[in-house]
Amino acid sequence: MSGTWTLPDDLTLPKLPDDHPGAGAPIPSHWSKCFGCGDDQPAGMAMQFTFGEGLEITGMLDVANRYQGGPGFIHGGILSTAFDEAQGMACMVLRRPVVTGHLQIDFAKPIPLGSVLELRARIDGTVRRKVYTSAEARIVEGPFADPDVVVATSRGLFLTVGAQHFDRAKDFVDGIPRSPHGTSSV
Numbered sequence: 001m002s003g004t005w006t007l008p009d010d011l012t013l014p015k016l017p018d019d020h021p022g023a024g025a026p027i028p029s030h031w032s033k034c035f036g037c038g039d040d041q042p043a044g045m046a047m048q049f050t051f052g053e054g055l056e057i058t059g060m061l062d063v064a065n066r067y068q069g070g071p072g073f074i075h076g077g078i079l080s081t082a083f084d085e086a087q088g089m090a091c092m093v094l095r096r097p098v099v100t101g102h103l104q105i106d107f108a109k110p111i112p113l114g115s116v117l118e119l120r121a122r123i124d125g126t127v128r129r130k131v132y133t134s135a136e137a138r139i140v141e142g143p144f145a146d147p148d149v150v151v152a153t154s155r156g157l158f159l160t161v162g163a164q165h166f167d168r169a170k171d172f173v174d175g176i177p178r179s180p181h182g183t184s185s186v
């Protein structure tokens with residue numbers, strides 16, 4: 001991985017909520033129309049998420065043929081989207097809506113169509129509204145499957161935002177979000 005990501009010295013690790021459901025529990029989609037995780041988004045990626053140990057979460061992505069970039073391999077933008085979604089979902093333990101401010105990906109190995117990707121993501125710490133996150137992807141099923149090999153890594157800065165961030169788009173939403181800001185609590 002390239003070394004252009006520096007964590008600040010004054011990071012604070014958030015505490016898990018008292019009613020955190022624990023490792024292995026499914027994480028519901030934050031918004032049914034979301035391209036990454038929505039269950040009412042036929043064009044989307046339908047990623048599935050579960051809580052892991054501590055602040056870690058796990059996301060699964062089936063690399064469908066329609067996600068093709070170069071012949072036979074995943075499109076880099078799709079992989080970036082999967083990381084964006086996974087790292088955003090890791091922020092849900094904060095129980096405040098977040099948006100991505102900055103995301104940087106290292107594409108270490110080619111990922112063939114037909115793979116099942118496992119993405120492990122976590123909060124590394126917070127400073128004021130800034131949430132520093134990281135994640136790795138591994139191929140766990142398919143032609144190049146090897147759970148010991150990291151095929152891509154990601155670092156991301158998310159920002160907590162208020163309801164007004166989403167209110168600006170309320171006239172364009174094609175459905176009724178579960179909460180006023182479109183982000184459900186865990």
Ligand SMILES: CCCCCCCC(=O)SCCNC(=O)CCNC(=O)[C@H](O)C(C)(C)COP(=O)(O)OP(=O)(O)OC[C@H]1O[C@@H](n2cnc3c(N)ncnc32)[C@H](O)[C@@H]1OP(=O)(O)O
Nearest residue numbers: 030084085088089092098099100101102128130157159161
């Ligand atoms: C459960 C949820 C899953 C969601 C998964 C999918 C998530 C998404 O894809 S969200 C969509 C993509 N992202 C967006 O559309 C966001 C668009 N950008 C924005 O709205 C704004 O730029 C936003 C909200 C990120 C930041 O703006 P604003 O709230 O005014 O923050 P601002 O006051 O400028 O900065 C706050 C802090 O963050 C820092 N910061 C803001 N943006 C960045 C950035 N891009 N890079 C580095 N630092 C940044 C600032 O330096 C400042 O730091 P400090 O506290 O040390 O002074």
